[in-house]
Amino acid sequence: MELMDLMRTNRTYRRFEQTPVSDGIIGEILEAARNASSAANRQPLSYVVVKSAKKVAEVFALTKWAGYLAPEQGQPKKGEEPVLFIGVVENMDINKNCDTDAGLAIANMRLAAWAHGVGSCIIGACDKVKLSEMFGLTENQVLHTVVAFGYPSHTSRIEDMKDGNVKYYLDENRDYVVPKRRLCEVVKEI
Ligand SMILES: Cc1cc2nc3c(=O)[nH]c(=O)nc-3n(C[C@H](O)[C@H](O)[C@H](O)COP(=O)(O)O)c2cc1C
Numbered sequence: 001m002e003l004m005d006l007m008r009t010n011r012t013y014r015r016f017e018q019t020p021v022s023d024g025i026i027g028e029i030l031e032a033a034r035n036a037s038s039a040a041n042r043q044p045l046s047y048v049v050v051k052s053a054k055k056v057a058e059v060f061a062l063t064k065w066a067g068y069l070a071p072e073q074g075q076p077k078k079g080e081e082p083v084l085f086i087g088v089v090e091n092m093d094i095n096k097n098c099d100t101d102a103g104l105a106i107a108n109m110r111l112a113a114w115a116h117g118v119g120s121c122i123i124g125a126c127d128k129v130k131l132s133e134m135f136g137l138t139e140n141q142v143l144h145t146v147v148a149f150g151y152p153s154h155t156s157r158i159e160d161m162k163d164g165n166v167k168y169y170l171d172e173n174r175d176y177v178v179p180k181r182r183l184c185e186v187v188k189e190i
Pocket of ligand 1: 010011012013014064065066067121122123124125126145156168178
């Protein structure tokens with residue numbers, strides 16, 4: 001896929017086929033994270049890979065999906081769950097202000113995955129206390145987010161935002177529609 005098409009279709013996906021993501025693709029996702037830019041090149045991030053069905057189910061139970069939708073619409077149902085999670089961990093001893101690093105690494109990971117047709121969802125709404133314990137994080141380590149991955153079983157498309165309404169919704173086929181502000185609203189030339 002051409003790069004702009006890849007970025008346009010690299011949306012948030014929230015329902016997945018129950019097909020595993022290969023170790024080769026997981027390796028590329030992690031390599032893409034490692035390659036990301038980092039403030040002062042300090043590289044405070046590390047990653048926790050969760051791919052066994054048992055552990056994925058345990059992490060899934062601590063995550064919340066699609067806050068704008070009713071749970072029965074937005075929460076993945078049985079057989080729709082992601083098949084892989086990657087936790088993004090910040091090391092406070094290396095850099096306390098590294099959310100930009102995390103964002104860049106996550107963007108790289110999601111794009112590397114999507115190049116193989118693997119969709120993803122960043123999950124900020126999760127039980128970080130319980131997940132940090134499960135991941136064996138130490139005092140100086142802060143869980144930024146977990147990113148869920150899998151082969152999507154729905155599509156998602158963007159549309160121009162109307163009346164400032166930022167809420168994504170499902171269309172008649174249960175596919176996601178994501179309003180985006182138009183370029184003329186967010187760009188000025190000086
Ligand atoms: C920092 C961050 C945290 C997010 N947390 C969640 C989350 O907890 N649950 C969820 O379903 N989606 C989450 N999302 C996905 C957003 O809802 C999604 O990016 C947004 O609706 C726009 O859709 P798009 O990614 O397809 O452009 C998160 C996205 C970001 C950037």
